[in-house]
Amino acid sequence: MEHANWLSTSAVYLGAAVLAVPIARLLGLGAIVGYLAAGIAIGPWGLRLVTETTTILHVAEFGVVLMLFLVGLELEPRRLWALRRPIFGGGSLQLLGSAALMLGVGVAAGLPWPVALVAGLGLAMSSTAIGLGVLAERNLGATTSGQHVLSVALLQDIAAIPVLALVPLLAAAPLGAAHEGGGWWGAAKALGVVAGIVFGGRLLLRPALRWIARSDTPEIFTAAALLLVVATATLMQAVGLSMALGAFLAGVLLAESEYRRALETDLEPFKGLLLGLFFIAVGMGIDFAVIAAHPGWMAAVVAGFLLLKAAVLWLLAHLARLPLAERPVFVILLAQGGEFGFVVFQAAQQAGVIDGATSSFLVAAVAISMLATPLLLPLADRWWLPRLAARAPRTEPPAETRLSEPQAAPVIIAGFGRFGQVVGRLLNASGLQATVLEHDAEQVEAVRRFGWPVFYGDASRLDLLRMAGAAEARVFVLAIDDVEQSVAVAALVREHFPQLTVVARARNVTHYLKLRALGITLIERETLDASLMSGRHVLEQLGWQPHAARNQALRFRQHTVALIEQMRAHVGDEQELIALAKQGRQQLEAMWAQERAEQAAARHRRGWHDDSTH
């Protein structure tokens, strides 16, 4: 019976996830909303398919643990050391600042200070699972803001220990007895375990993994990887430390090992599913009775704590000089409550600092904020980002990268990504000067590290173009990869600086035709030549003489460029364009087929192609 129950529960979980996640994705909401919705649907307030939510939450927390292990794997100790400032500086500012603000508001609202403090500390925690999940989903992990989200999350993991130690002390009744068991002995144990993990990780893990890998049994390696994480987490939990922190440490210690990729690939699927389970559990755990009882209060508390945290985070983003475009994600991801909040409230309720109703209320508030996060993100993308983007050029770049003095190079390169850099390098190596404009602050920083005098700037701004010397320069290299921006800049340059020869890069035929319509003639499609070069290699590999392959590729180039020129007259008429493209292809095929036939015939005659001379 129990066995059947376990099976049916699994079926419910998996079924809910499999249904809800694709639907959420389809609605553009991201997987996390899907999991949360699935949890609500099958939970006690939905279809009542599953009721024992707390046990599930405990199992599911393991998803967060696995995630932190994997994050640790990505971070070598060296990089972690580099992050120490954002972790301890930014992280503690977020946690303490938010908690202090909320404590103040709580006390002002008439709550007893221990209750306000516990609520503040609990709500100040953010969801590592959602934060890192969204970063991964959006591929932002490597960005500055991604690193800061991780730093704050890590600090919260570390801070969970003192916070949980503090909670019993806040109880009105002297509950010291429960705590005393810890004391020095507890601290020593904790230190011992961390030291054990660090030294064990350094000295023992790699030989052990090598030994296991040599057994050549893939599933045993996977089992070992899981065991490693479970064992670390268990050890940490045994001494009252954060499981996730332990797993993270283990990950960092293995980041330099040769097994990093193998561990990653093995654990990745477990992480995804367990995280999903975690979110389902959170969804199930939302107590709708509490929400229904005080809907107004709930809305006020959720909105209030989100706004307070957002204010602190905005300040932090400002201090850390995060790129403007990344700030909304940073703020939203960390403003929400998180899984540590649940733990804090649970502990506080056990210690008698807050009562059951308050705890349920706060847990529901955190859960709602977690549900709101993935919903707020698309809103931010649509409303907040465009507004920031409009402001970005004036506020963002470090002073030295801003174009403040008129430039006088004969060439201006707009866009210094993959394409513009090659042009720039060629010019530079040829002893020519170019003024380079790039609108991505990070890219500016990156190429400046390589010694390029690149200026931060949006080439679609007339004043900036003038400053760059557009009125005197001779050539304007348009290497901006965004098609719309590229066309806009091209139009601006054509209108205001007609003496400039524009040499443009086109992403595709449509882009080419748009630039052509502006009267620009020197346009290269970005992948044409590289593709032709590959085509040449193929011909050579199939036995063509290298020189013949080269000629064929160059002739094909001529043909395809001529074909686009022909298409130019029919822009907008898709039918005609398709017909032209087809016709062009057929013409070339026919022409070359005829040539091949002639060559075959010519093998019987002898002209210069033979080894003969006259």
Place this chain on the structure above:
Amino acid sequence: MPRILVIAAHPHLGDSRVTRALIDAARAAAAEGADIAVRELYALYPDYLIDTAAEQAALREAALLVWLHPIHWYGMPPLMKLWLDEVFAFGWAYGPGGTALAGRDLWLVCSTGGSAESYQPAGHNRHAFEAFLPPYAQAAALVGLRFLPPQVLHGAHQADGAAVTAFAQGFVARLRSWPEASAWPELAGLPPCPGCTVPGGERPAEAPGSVTLAATTRRVEA
């Protein structure tokens, strides 16, 4: 298409004085209405991908073909040789049905770095300049072009501005007056096309007989 077609080839036109002066002068004349077209090969085909059809079309109407280039390694620059290889095609310029150029004139206008004295048996080039011309003359003969006496500026590196200008002016003056006997007295003494008649077995032929031909030429090479 103009009746005078100048095919110019200089791989480093930016460093050139003589060839550039000649090209500029010819273009200026064309701009003033002279029946001249200049095709500068290194500008047209920087990738060495010659548009054979376009070149042959340009040649179709030309009565006087001018080759304008500096002498490099006792011959023409490489792109010009490629042009010759590809444009003077079998079956078009020579071989069966290859009569497209027959009856036209070919005039070589060139410059040499070496002085006139260097092109002497006693000079460092050890041969008279004419000794390097048979490939030109014979190529012309094979396709039925009448090879006019070349116009050469020796010692181009040392030539002063006035000499270069005078050379260019003489060049254009002769282009403008071609083929008037007053400016081209030597034409009177030239046979229509010496050596244009090639015995049947020596020319590339259609398939059936070609086996022997190929065999012969290979033997000659070896």
